[in-house]
Amino acid sequence: MELNVYLAGQIHDDWREELRAKSEKMGLPLHFLGPMENHERSDNIGEEILGEQPDNIFKDEAASSLNNLRTQILMQKADVVIALFGEKYKQWNTAMDAGAAAALGKPLIVIRPEELHHPVKEIANKSQLTVESMDQALQALSYIFETK
């Protein structure tokens, strides 16, 4: 048995690469899905495919059409969703993806630093599990495959 894991969260640093490396090191049978991790390209993908837009609002609308197409297709293939929150950035996409996952009955794991407990509290309560680190999230997924 393998599990598809959708990784919701910001795309400003390479946390997914770190998580994938950790998972590989632990030998977990996980297949990771997620958004475009090249932030600049994610912002420009609308104009890249649809051509120049009238202004920045329409440029954003075009980019989000592509990014949401990607999320819609990949999240429906996910067995479990991890949503990572951090100190920086608005991260409203992360929260939207977390809300969608819970509403669709997809198991949701939230990773957030302890300091963020207050603003993330309703999302944490909606998740099946809230942890503080990627290591804990991977231990939780590892637990699913263990019998002893």
Place this chain on the structure above:
Amino acid sequence: MELNVYLAGQIHDDWREELRAKSEKMGLPLHFLGPMENHERSDNIGEEILGEQPDNIFKDEAASSLNNLRTQILMQKADVVIALFGEKYKQWNTAMDAGAAAALGKPLIVIRPEELHHPVKEIANKSQLTVESMDQALQALSYIFETK
């Protein structure tokens, strides 16, 4: 025909009161639902009902159990969801509620100031309508009842 409208968004000021007043003035057959609007009580409701908790994280977990119970019951009665975003606060609940509404097939209207177009772009794209003011949101709901 009347419509139930769930009002997702921050609970730091009285924007819902303003919106309800505008709706009443326009004579719209709308029934508004939403979270506890007394912020302090929303934060303390866990300890108010469940008693003192070990620390602030558990206090938050307790409060969010009550707040999410309320949202779960009321959102399932909503015909349409309005999610308001502003410059202040993290507003992750708002984004989570917007994501849940879209995932459940509930029509979603996003209100956000033009300046926020970039961080809210994927939520805007997921909504059925994104506007900049409460007046526009109410005009949109009014349009549903008009025939001329």
Place this chain on the structure above:
Amino acid sequence: MELNVYLAGQIHDDWREELRAKSEKMGLPLHFLGPMENHERSDNIGEEILGEQPDNIFKDEAASSLNNLRTQILMQKADVVIALFGEKYKQWNTAMDAGAAAALGKPLIVIRPEELHHPVKEIANKSQLTVESMDQALQALSYIFETK
């Protein structure tokens, strides 16, 4: 028992008014829902609420956000959907609404002139009933309330 009937179809003439009058004359307990019937306003509603758009494509996108918001809210309240096809206009919205109704498990009645049988054949086959006139559609709905 009353039934909500969504009336999908073109908005260039007053066929809905005619159908409502016939229904009233027959004394049927039907409540009709449908799109904005003022065609010009339907085309302009985007700019009316959201302000001037960069060009006609964006004007159309804005208008369709409002029109689809209306359809989404009202169709979920419908017990049965009538889709009327005629010789004139592209009527792609009508076909889209018919497809959505069938996919959602909403009973679908198609009204089309006999001459159109070929292009409308897959929609007719997807409908629960295909007729040639409004009178026949109303007789069908009347039949639901009759016991003798």
Place this chain on the structure above:
Amino acid sequence: MELNVYLAGQIHDDWREELRAKSEKMGLPLHFLGPMENHERSDNIGEEILGEQPDNIFKDEAASSLNNLRTQILMQKADVVIALFGEKYKQWNTAMDAGAAAALGKPLIVIRPEELHHPVKEIANKSQLTVESMDQALQALSYIFETK
């Protein structure tokens, strides 16, 4: 990961062949599904299997039973639906399939020439992405598999 793509649209020319060739050239892991592409056979399949029918209307009803059986089985296997609109033909099936896909939560990509923006506007708004060419649609699907 491979994706199943249902190709809704007219069956008068060989646009699907062109699209499949482009996809293969791009090396995309896509598996295409769609209607019978031999138009004459699509029109006659009812009588081919069920025997001669009383008149053309019943011949059409018979053919559409087979064509809809095919669409129903194949669309439920699709991860994403492409609906192509052009200047010619009624294309009501295309619009019906687009409406069904959206109602079923299937991601929808609309391809239409810019000139058709007005009549296709509500379908475009219902889609997750609307483009003008097959190349753009394939770039969008390619984007889902890219990480840089």
Place this chain on the structure above:
Amino acid sequence: MELNVYLAGQIHDDWREELRAKSEKMGLPLHFLGPMENHERSDNIGEEILGEQPDNIFKDEAASSLNNLRTQILMQKADVVIALFGEKYKQWNTAMDAGAAAALGKPLIVIRPEELHHPVKEIANKSQLTVESMDQALQALSYIFETK
């Protein structure tokens, strides 16, 4: 609280009238829904509304379009479905309606004479309750409203 009860079964005699009378006598808050009870009209309703058909098979297809439209609309309003089986007639509609009710999660009560236990056994097993008489079915529905 009132309950909508759909009465599936043959339409050759007036068993529904008998059941409604019994229910009224017991003072049960039940609202009964069901097929056209005038058998001749049920068989002819296709031609009555759609006009003369080429032969008896097409006449039947036309009639069943109307009868299924009625069943589809009314069964979705039912809180519980009663399916009555007897010694006479094929009663395949009754079995189809019972199968549909169970698949839709509608509570199903089967009434059948003891002698029919063998051919009706899988339907009985699929039902929530199988009884031998209308009185027992009404006692079961009465039980739902009782507290002592």
Place this chain on the structure above:
Amino acid sequence: MELNVYLAGQIHDDWREELRAKSEKMGLPLHFLGPMENHERSDNIGEEILGEQPDNIFKDEAASSLNNLRTQILMQKADVVIALFGEKYKQWNTAMDAGAAAALGKPLIVIRPEELHHPVKEIANKSQLTVESMDQALQALSYIFETK
């Protein structure tokens, strides 16, 4: 707005009566639904309606057909489910109803004495709220109607 509340739990004492009295005293707009509260009748309802059964196992099977019919019909009308656990009795029905409520997306409130925290822990985690007393459960429901 009124809420339907299903009261899952043992039927050996009159806790529902106590809860209803408390709710009435608090003036809450709640409508309570639940199982037959007369324990002896609940055990005998199978034979009461279906006649004498071969042995106690079949008597139980008959009774549970009626009790589950009741639960199935009433739980689908519930906006929220309360499941009460206590020190006595097996209470497997309560746990089954709690599991069903959560799986159906019905908001679930668990009431259990603190001492039972260990055996009820997975159900508590599955609930939206776990409390120790009826008063707390009613305060939680009251909170949903409050705005200050």
Place this chain on the structure above:
Amino acid sequence: MELNVYLAGQIHDDWREELRAKSEKMGLPLHFLGPMENHERSDNIGEEILGEQPDNIFKDEAASSLNNLRTQILMQKADVVIALFGEKYKQWNTAMDAGAAAALGKPLIVIRPEELHHPVKEIANKSQLTVESMDQALQALSYIFETK
């Protein structure tokens, strides 16, 4: 692409073997599922596994538990359901399975001799396709895989 086909119908003769042989000869990528085809064993399976039952009604109830378990598991794996009706036997299971398939959105093909058009008319109307022979049903399934 392969399709799973559930074969609903009587188990008194070897029609499934005939159909499987025809399919194999045509080289169709179909995988057939269905009920136990040994009629005697199907009737006795309850007592075979659960032991002797008090009387024939309970024997039937026991057997149908096993037969319905099998159908429930296998039908959820089916891409399409074929329901065969003939002159002999009550065939209520066949009709129940057909109703369940349609209610679950499973494509349904009905095979029935022309003479049975009247009693099977509502099931035929509910099906996506009704034919008179196994050959026609297999041609229809073959059509799904053809492109020319």
Place this chain on the structure above:
Amino acid sequence: MELNVYLAGQIHDDWREELRAKSEKMGLPLHFLGPMENHERSDNIGEEILGEQPDNIFKDEAASSLNNLRTQILMQKADVVIALFGEKYKQWNTAMDAGAAAALGKPLIVIRPEELHHPVKEIANKSQLTVESMDQALQALSYIFETK
């Protein structure tokens, strides 16, 4: 064809190992899923991953987050659920899992000693099959693969 079987029940002894051994001996194509079978670890998994908790209630809440995450992910992969009840332990999780399986439309097999027929009666009635031994449950699953 292989089937995924979720094994709900207590984790105090090695009944799953016994069942898996029996299945293997019978050569059944079954793949078994279930909870952590090391009871001590199941109780401590919350603190193992999330760190020390304030008291035993919070320790239980933490453990159940992990155990329910596991169940949620694995049960959605199950084709059939077996729930085993015995004389010892509260087994409320077993009953919750059984209720969830039935509500989700997953086929449910209950194993319980005859003596427990009374307290387990509503769960037995909700199951598709209730047996007294693991051998009977495996014979039932074997029956699904047999054709003679």
